Amino acid sequence: MTEFNHPITSDDIDQMQADLEVQPKNEVISRAIMTNGIDKASEDPRTAVRLNRTFSVDLETGTVSNQKHSGRCWLFSLLNTLRHKFAVKYNKKDFELSQNYLFFWDKIERANMFYDRMITLADRPTSDRDVDFYLSMPGEDGGQWAMAAALVQKYGVIPKEAFPETAVTDDTTDYDEVMDRKLRHDGMVLRNLVNSDASDYDINQMKQKMMSEVYRMTAYSFGVPPKTFDLEYRDDDKKYHLDQGLTPKQFYDKYIGVDLNDYVVLTNSPDKKMDEMYSLPSQNNVEGGMPIEFLNAPMDELKEAAIKQLKDGETVWFGNDVLHQMNRQKGYLDSKLYRQAALFGVDMTMTKAERLEYHEAEVSHAMTLTGVDLINDVPTKWKVENSWGKKVGDDGYFAMTDEWIQDFVYEVVVKKSYLKHTQKEVLKKTPIKLDPWDSLQ
Numbered sequence: 001m002t003e004f005n006h007p008i009t010s011d012d013i014d015q016m017q018a019d020l021e022v023q024p025k026n027e028v029i030s031r032a033i034m035t036n037g038i039d040k041a042s043e044d045p046r047t048a049v050r051l052n053r054t055f056s057v058d059l060e061t062g063t064v065s066n067q068k069h070s071g072r073c074w075l076f077s078l079l080n081t082l083r084h085k086f087a088v089k090y091n092k093k094d095f096e097l098s099q100n101y102l103f104f105w106d107k108i109e110r111a112n113m114f115y116d117r118m119i120t121l122a123d124r125p126t127s128d129r130d131v132d133f134y135l136s137m138p139g140e141d142g143g144q145w146a147m148a149a150a151l152v153q154k155y156g157v158i159p160k161e162a163f164p165e166t167a168v169t170d171d172t173t174d175y176d177e178v179m180d181r182k183l184r185h186d187g188m189v190l191r192n193l194v195n196s197d198a199s200d201y202d203i204n205q206m207k208q209k210m211m212s213e214v215y216r217m218t219a220y221s222f223g224v225p226p227k228t229f230d231l232e233y234r235d236d237d238k239k240y241h242l243d244q245g246l247t248p249k250q251f252y253d254k255y256i257g258v259d260l261n262d263y264v265v266l267t268n269s270p271d272k273k274m275d276e277m278y279s280l281p282s283q284n285n286v287e288g289g290m291p292i293e294f295l296n297a298p299m300d301e302l303k304e305a306a307i308k309q310l311k312d313g314e315t316v317w318f319g320n321d322v323l324h325q326m327n328r329q330k331g332y333l334d335s336k337l338y339r340q341a342a343l344f345g346v347d348m349t350m351t352k353a354e355r356l357e358y359h360e361a362e363v364s365h366a367m368t369l370t371g372v373d374l375i376n377d378v379p380t381k382w383k384v385e386n387s388w389g390k391k392v393g394d395d396g397y398f399a400m401t402d403e404w405i406q407d408f409v410y411e412v413v414v415k416k417s418y419l420k421h422t423q424k425e426v427l428k429k430t431p432i433k434l435d436p437w438d439s440l441q
Helices: 010-021 026-036 038-042 073-090 099-120 129-136 145-155 173-195 200-222 248-256 299-311 340-344 352-357 402-408 421-426
Strands: 229-234 240-246 263-267 276-279 293-296 316-320 365-375 378-385 397-401 409-415
Touching (some): 073 145, 073 248, 073 316, 073 365, 099 200, 129 173, 145 248, 145 263, 173 200, 229 248, 263 299, 397 402
Antiparallel strands (some): 263 409, 276 293, 316 409, 378 397
16 A cells, blocks of 8 residues: 655645635635634525524424533433423423433433443453543433433433522533543542452442442532422413422323333434444443434434424424534524535535544434424424523524434434334344444444
């Protein structure tokens, strides 16, 4: 294979400068970019026309939630879909569930999984790719739909008023940094114990001590979740309601009543074989809980299932790469929003599969579909409930072109009843295990 090791010469620089000078309107373009920045100089004003905020299917939802400075979108999005059910059934539009409650238990469960993995992989060097992955961000906030579902199934849910946010959950930066340091230290200690032939009893005792410390740190930061609480509210007709002494699981069963096992994560990951089941055990957060699994399908099938669910009055959790072609303040998601390649006169074209393969794409965010605009039964744009508060977009809601969902959406969570027969057959397949660093992680 030919090796390339060519230093840049003065002739090369002269050639590049000459190429710049012959570009049409290069000075005009340069002034526009330097004065306004790349995004503003390349923004397509027709986006406002493409994303007018009228939708033929538009579910009635309330005030958006706000994850603030944290990576809890996956929790917020699931709780949004659940609170919408309560809002409709009990006539309480702006009802909100406690994100802090599930976040607390996620930190405890995730520490337990991390310690178990450090013990299991203690015979491998820290340079091993799996060990290195687990050590890279042991206390992170991010997660998957199945991780949130596993927490709900084990711990139930509670109203936000029963366990509100704290300064730490509003901004998890300091907590995550401290927890990362503690978990890495503890991982080192556990690995050393295993490799010094310590007894299982001593290893388990050390792990339990570490778990108690994690619990203490989290309780100091988040508060201690209540074992029981009183549900007290006035509905939108000002009628008073009180239900006392509920446990979180009793509340979930009585007032939410959704069987999360009835749902499936449809993914569109064209870098992988379609009509297959995939799993991501490296990110499971609850020992013995719901595993992270995906049914890989063409994007049209994801959209078809999502539309069925929306038409039946139920919102849809979806995973996406929100930082691409997004205007946060205006609440726009449009593949043609910023014409950066045209502005610079370069080619940056990549298919969805190529973006995944070359690390240009990732599932970086979760939001909730609350509407869609169908023209002759064909989707043209979608309504999105975000979890960034109401000061962005249209009171916190975003509008998304159908092209954007095709390009930058990778997962939707829908009821299995909306699947085609062939897809239901795929569910019976043994999932193919994905590497921890897969693009879907």
